[in-house]
Amino acid sequence: MRKSNYDKTPFTAVEGKLWKGWEDICGEIRRVCPTRPCGQTYVIRIECYQGVHHDELREAFSSLSPSLWIDTERLFKSPGTIQEMTFPYVTDDRLFGFRSHFKYAEFLDQEKTREAQALIAATEGCVVVYGHGAALVAPEAGLTVYADMPRWEIQQRARRHEIHNLGVDNRAEEPSRHYKRGYFVDWLVCDDLKKKLLPTADYWLDTTIPDQPKMIKGDTLRLGLRQTARRPFRVVPFFDPAPWGGQWMKEVCGLDPKQANYGWCFDCVPEENSLFLQVGGELFEIPANDLVFHQTRALLGPPVESRFGQDFPIRFDFLDTMGGGNLSLQVHPTTQYIRDTFGIYYTQDESYYLLDAEEGATVYLGLKTGTDPTEMIAALNRAQETGEPFEAEKYVNRWPTRKHDHFLIPNGTVHCSGAGAMVLEISATPSIFTFKLWDWGRLGLDGRPRPINIGHGSHVIQWERQTDFVRRHLANHVEPVAEGEGWREERTGLHENEFIETRRHWFTGTVRHHTGGGVNVLNVVEGDELIVESPTHAFEPFVAHYAETFIIPACVGEYTIRPYGSSIGRECGTIKAYIRFKS
Numbered sequence: 001m002r003k004s005n006y007d008k009t010p011f012t013a014v015e016g017k018l019w020k021g022w023e024d025i026c027g028e029i030r031r032v033c034p035t036r037p038c039g040q041t042y043v044i045r046i047e048c049y050q051g052v053h054h055d056e057l058r059e060a061f062s063s064l065s066p067s068l069w070i071d072t073e074r075l076f077k078s079p080g081t082i083q084e085m086t087f088p089y090v091t092d093d094r095l096f097g098f099r100s101h102f103k104y105a106e107f108l109d110q111e112k113t114r115e116a117q118a119l120i121a122a123t124e125g126c127v128v129v130y131g132h133g134a135a136l137v138a139p140e141a142g143l144t145v146y147a148d149m150p151r152w153e154i155q156q157r158a159r160r161h162e163i164h165n166l167g168v169d170n171r172a173e174e175p176s177r178h179y180k181r182g183y184f185v186d187w188l189v190c191d192d193l194k195k196k197l198l199p200t201a202d203y204w205l206d207t208t209i210p211d212q213p214k215m216i217k218g219d220t221l222r223l224g225l226r227q228t229a230r231r232p233f234r235v236v237p238f239f240d241p242a243p244w245g246g247q248w249m250k251e252v253c254g255l256d257p258k259q260a261n262y263g264w265c266f267d268c269v270p271e272e273n274s275l276f277l278q279v280g281g282e283l284f285e286i287p288a289n290d291l292v293f294h295q296t297r298a299l300l301g302p303p304v305e306s307r308f309g310q311d312f313p314i315r316f317d318f319l320d321t322m323g324g325g326n327l328s329l330q331v332h333p334t335t336q337y338i339r340d341t342f343g344i345y346y347t348q349d350e351s352y353y354l355l356d357a358e359e360g361a362t363v364y365l366g367l368k369t370g371t372d373p374t375e376m377i378a379a380l381n382r383a384q385e386t387g388e389p390f391e392a393e394k395y396v397n398r399w400p401t402r403k404h405d406h407f408l409i410p411n412g413t414v415h416c417s418g419a420g421a422m423v424l425e426i427s428a429t430p431s432i433f434t435f436k437l438w439d440w441g442r443l444g445l446d447g448r449p450r451p452i453n454i455g456h457g458s459h460v461i462q463w464e465r466q467t468d469f470v471r472r473h474l475a476n477h478v479e480p481v482a483e484g485e486g487w488r489e490e491r492t493g494l495h496e497n498e499f500i501e502t503r504r505h506w507f508t509g510t511v512r513h514h515t516g517g518g519v520n521v522l523n524v525v526e527g528d529e530l531i532v533e534s535p536t537h538a539f540e541p542f543v544a545h546y547a548e549t550f551i552i553p554a555c556v557g558e559y560t561i562r563p564y565g566s567s568i569g570r571e572c573g574t575i576k577a578y579i580r581f582k583s
Contacts, residue, residue, distance in 0.1 A: 002055060005146060005528060005545045010234035011276035011283055012227055016220030018279040021085050021327060022060040023207070025215045029064060031142060032202075033126060041120060043141040045134040047197060047288075049191070050186040051154035051163050052147050058130065060213070070394060077110045079356050082107060082167035089184050089274040094176050094451045095432065097184035099343030104133040107167050113137055116383055132166055145215075146197055147205040150274040150287040151187070152238040152266070155179060160345035166190075195310070198222075198294045208274070208285045217281050221286070222294065226276040229295035231539035232532045232559070234550045235273035237286040239371045240264040243444055246324035248337035248356060248422045251358070254548055266317035266522055267549040269431065299520040301554025304579050311429060313346070314500060314521045316549040316575050319423040322358055327416040328450065329364060329392055329438040333460045334411050338433060341456070348434070350427030352407045355525060355574055358420035360399030363407050364396045365415045366470035371395050373463050377459055380437055380454050390438040397467050398474055404525065404573075406504075409472040410497040411463035424523055426494075435460065478504075487511045492575070501580040506573050510562040513552070518579050520552040522561075527572030 019025045022370055034042055043079050046061060048054070054073075059174035062069065076082070116137055129138040157163045158178040161171045165181045166189060174541055201218040226354060242263020249255055249262045266272045270288035276282045276543045292312050296305050304313065317329065332348045339345055367376075376395045383390035392398075396414055399407070401421060409415050409427075414437070417423050435457035444450040465474075473495060481489040486509025493502045504525070505511050512535075513520070524530055526548050532542040532550070534556055543564060544550050552559060 003251055006253040006547055007234070007545060008237060008254065009276060010236065010496045011278040012224055012233060013278045014220060014224035014227060015024070015122075016216055016223065016279045018282050018284060019215045020213070020282060022063070022213055025213055026060060026063050027214065028092040029143065029145070029203075030045040039124050040125055041127055043120060043138045044145070045129045045138045046131070046145045046147060046191065048132055049149040049190050049194065050132070050166055050182060051149040051157055053162065053210055054131070055209065056210060058146060060129060063126060064128055068119065068123040070116050070126040070127065070129045070137065072108070072129065072131030072137055073120045074351065075108050075116055075133070076108060076167045077109050081166045082366060093180075094174070095180060095453075095562045096342060097180050100185045100188060101483040102170045102189050102579050104184060105137050107579065108133055108136065109188070110387050113250055122419050132190075133191065133193070135197060136381050136478045139423060143203075144201045145203045145205055147192070147207060148286055148290070150208060150285060151182070151272050153208050154182065158512055172417045174446075176531040180432075187220055191289070194290075195293050198290065204286070206285050214282060216277070216284055220278070221327045224279070225291050225294045228275065228291055229298040229553050230555060232542035232552050232556070233567065234545075234548060234552050235268060235270060236276055236285070238273055241445060242324075243328055243442055243450070244250070244321055244325040246320035246422070247324040248322040249318060255544050261320075261324055263320055263324065264322075267318060267523075268314070268316035268551060269429070270312040271429065271431065272473060277341050279426045283378055289475070291427050298555040299553045301515065303581055304497075304518045304554065307579070312519075313354050313579060314519065315425070315427045315431065316521055316523060316577070317425050318355075319417055319421075319425055321419045321421050321423070322356065322557045324419055325442070326364075326418050326435045326440055328413065328436040328440070329396065329416045330434050331414050331457045331461050332409075332411045333435065333456070337460050338430065342433065344430050344433070346428060346430065348428050349411050349494065349500070350409045350425055351494050351502070352409065352417060352426040353492070353525070354401055354403055354405045354421060355421035355424045357401050357403050357551065361420035362398045362418035363415070363421065364392065364398055364418060365407055365409065365413065366397045366473060367414060367463065367466045368395055368397055369467045371463070371466060376452065377458050383438060384454060384509060385451050387441065389441060392438060397470055398431070399470075406478070406492040406502070407476065407495045408495040408498070410495045412460050412506050413465050413474070414461060424525070426500065426575070428498070428500065485509060499506050499580055502578045502579050503576045504573060505561070506571055506575070507561070508563060508569065508571050510560050512558065513576070514558050515554050515556055516578065517554055519580070520576055521549065522552065522574045523547065523549045525573045525575050527563060527567040527570060529563070529567050530561050530572055530574070533560050533562075534558070535560060
């Protein structure tokens with residue numbers, strides 16, 4: 001273990017003004033709004049992402065003392081109607097639903113909305129329209145404030161039963177169902193409207209920390225997004241415990257040693273992670289997806305945008321089982337299955353890169369030669385129904401693994417990390433479509449059995465991926481690509497069925513890279529510090545530390561990486577992922 005220099009609060013510094021606290025925020029809104037709009041109507045609309053604390057925001061903005069207050073919650077269809085409308089997409093499954101295509105207008109009662117709009121038009125003075133869909137209720141407004149919320153914090157609030165989903169009061173529901181409704185319905189609805197407001201909103205509001213709100217101008221937000229999309233950057237990492245969690249990240253990432261474990265780190269998952277802008281010496285938090293939405297082409301590059309739209313397709317996360325246990329035995333859906341069953345257009349291909357490993361660490365990958373599908377599925381079902389152990393090693397290969405090994409896991413391949421491994425998972429982005437086949441008889445952190453998905457899994461397992469196939473195609477295939485003075489490049493994957501390419505560089509000198517017109521994602525797999533520089537001085541030098549994941553936007557083009565600080569004179573290493581396009 002080494003002394004941690006891992007940065008948990010990376011940021012982009014932006015020129016601009018920040019208002020902190022409700023008194024200052026509401027004072028600024030009063031300052032820019034006419035106190036007596038000459039017998040006319042002046043509309044302030046406050047649009048919200050799912051997951052904000054509405055009681056806090058309502059109390060704060062009521063201090064504006066408007067002539068009329070419209071709360072959009074009263075304009076929504078009844079909870080029963082919304083439950084019925086969304087059920088085909090939410091389903092009664094604990095984890096999985098079907099991707100919906102709702103818009104906010106479908107949640108609003110049209111008659112109530114028309115009555116509210118007529119009331120707004122007839123009111124002299126200041127009108128505040130607050131809540132979800134405010135921008136639809138008041139399409140013309142003098143001032144727009146957007147109250148944003150990152151998904152990692154939405155998950156924490158759902159676990160504490162503090163919030164509800166759009167149009168339904170489901171605070172008491174288990175967090176997995178709350179997340180599922182967000183993933184398949186709410187966040188799609190909110191993102192559709194957010195994309196329209198990002199270019200024009202007057203102010204952006206950060207209420208991630210309760211009772212410590214911050215606000216910046218929309219122009220400041222957009223400046224920060226433009227700056228970020230033209231330089232190397234990191235998203236804000238998010239750490240979480242797990243039933244199988246380990247101890248490695250506590251030391252390497254400098255985490256709370258009193259916590260029982262940390263199993264997960266989302267180190268580059270823009271759908272889940274935050275982005276920090278530093279404005280006036282304060283950190284302002286927004287969802288990292290805002291960058292993807294507003295700076296799509298600069299960030300992703302035209303070929304990646306053409307294929308994936310406004311989805312960030314590469315995911316880097318950590319799975320820590322050092323001092324922990326095995327992950328669940330699992331499989332990911334094939335592309336056709338995820339489309340037909342869940343309405344998602346690409347699947348979660350992945351790989352395990354071993355950042356570190358204890359002696360005796362293993363990875364479960366692929367089926368043993370001669371495995372009979374009927375027999376294995378029957379054994380899995382029997383274990384689930386009776387509680388008797390599933391003999392995993394009777395059916396699944398267990399491969400010894402060492403630091404810097406790389407295992408490729410195309411969809412349909414049975415796999416999991418064993419205990420004693422520190423995995424950098426490099427994968428495609430769809431994040432909840434893991435079909436657990438066996439969980440070693442343990443309970444989740446909530447004290448309940450974790451959902452097992454043998455039915456789904458049985459439909460997608462690629463039974464021909466047995467021992468010889470894994471050995472030939474998936475287990476630690478490293479190919480030299482190029483070398484020069486003080487550096488060498490290797491191809492470590494991924495499998496030809498997967499759309500991500502990975503390249504590893506070992507170096508003591510300067511390595512030249514080029515984005516090739518697509519976004520690059522890298523992790524520092526060896527070395528304390530590296531420095532990323534532009535040969536044309538297009539961006540300020542960027543320092544990355546051991547185990548940190550960083551993103552190089554497509555528009556950067558050429559960049560270099562070399563050892564820095566205490567790493568000078570030592571061999572360093574990076575793993576780089578990008579979207580593979582065949583000519």
